[in-house]
Amino acid sequence: MIDVQVQTERFDSGAALDALAQTGAGAVASFIGIVRADGDVAYPDRRVTALELEQYPAMTEAALRSISEAATERFSLTGAIIIHRIGRLEAGEPIVLAAAAAPHRADALDACAYLIDRLKTGAPFWKKQHFADGSAKWVEAKGSDDARAAGWE
Amino acid sequence: MIDVQVQTERFDSGAALDALAQTGAGAVASFIGIVRADGDVAYPDRRVTALELEQYPAMTEAALRSISEAATERFSLTGAIIIHRIGRLEAGEPIVLAAAAAPHRADALDACAYLIDRLKTGAPFWKKQHFADGSAKWVEAKGSDDARAAGWE
Amino acid sequence: MKIVYFAWVREQIGCDEEPAPEGAVTVADMLDLLRGKGGGHAAALGDESRLRFALDQLMVKSDAKLGNASELAIFPPVTGG
C-alpha cells in the first residue's frame, strides 16, 4: 500500500498509522516534521511565526510516489505513506508525515528515515519563513540534508 | 517530557504524537510494534492468533523510565514516550509505542530506534504465542536484538 | 516550451511562467538566453550553483538536452519536509 497526499489542512497522524498497522505489518515507523518558532539557526533572535510552503503542483505527487516506490523496492515493506502540507503553517503545526510499515522493525525504521531524507532533497517544496518582526526569508537548503540523502545512494 | 505507561487497553498513537509535537519539537519519530499472525519464523505453518504479554510489574515502569532517561541524555530531545501493553493481544493489535521528539530530525529518528532497541532487551516483558491449532509457545529472544542493543553501547 | 519558476526564483523574476525563447539545445543554453533578458532574470539566474532544474517534472542537470520537453522548471534547491 502506497499513499501520498498533498494538502493544506492538518492530517490525522493516528489514522495514517492505523491504516499502516492494518497492512499485515509487525512494525510501523513514522516521522512528523513540525514548524519551529526558533527554526532559523542563522537568526536566533528572530522568532518564526509561520512558514509558507510552496510546491510545484504538477510534479509533487509524482515525486512523493517515486520516493515511496523506491522505499518499497529497497526495503521489505507492507506500506508507505507520505502526507505533506502546503500553504501557511503557524509555529507548532505539523508539516509532513512520512511513515513505513514492514514485517520487521529494522525495515520500518530504515524506510522511514529513507522517506524523509529523500523527501528533503527530492520533492519540490520550498519554505518561506515569516518572522515576528514582519520580515520574511526563504529557507536555505542545508548541505547536511544532501549528505544524508546521498548516504542512501 | 518523559511519559511511560504499561496498560492492557489500546493506546491512542495520534494523541501521543500530538503531545510530543507540543514540546517545542521540530521532529517527532515513532515506532509501533504489532502482533503478527505469521510471527513465528520457526513455525511458518502455525498461525499466531494472539500473544500473551507478561511483565514484572515491580520493575517495568522503572526500566522504561530508565531507558527513556538514557535516550534524553544521549540525544538532544524535547520528549520521549513509551507505552507498552500487557495481557492478551490478538493478531493485528498494537503492542508498543516508542516515540521521541527533538529539535532536529536525526535526534528524533535515532532516539526512536534507541528506545525500541533498548526496550527489546532491557524491559521485563515476555511474549507467549497462541497458535490457531490451540498450542502455545514462549517467544525465544533473538540474538539479532542483542546485537542491535549492543550497537548503542 | 514553457518555463516555470518557483520560490525566490519566481519572486525575483516576477512571474510564475513564460514561453521559452527559441534556440536552446540544453538547459544551460536556455539559462543563457533567459539571462540575456537582464533585470530580474539576470539576477535570479546568475549563479547556476543556486539553481535546480526539472524537465517535464523530472529533475535534471544543466547539461540535459531539452528535446521535446514541454515544460522546464527552474527553482532553488528544495526545502520541504
Next chain:
Amino acid sequence: MKIVYFAWVREQIGCDEEPAPEGAVTVADMLDLLRGKGGGHAAALGDESRLRFALDQLMVKSDAKLGNASELAIFPPVTGG
C-alpha cells in the same frame, strides 16, 4: 529474601514466588541451592545461559552478591516490544 519467577521459568517451577533458601552469597550460589530442590526447579534452572536475573528490580549477572536485597527475580531473556 523473596524469589520471583516469570514466563516459562515460572511455568516450569510452578509458582510465582517463594522464600529464598538461606546460605547463598551470590546469585549463582542461590541457583545451586534452588536446583537442589529437584523437579521443576532443576529443569527450569539447569541452563544458566537461558536465564537472566534482577536484584531488587535491577538486572545483574549471576556473579552479583545478594547483599541486603529483598527480591531476586529469575526469568528468561526478555521478549517485549
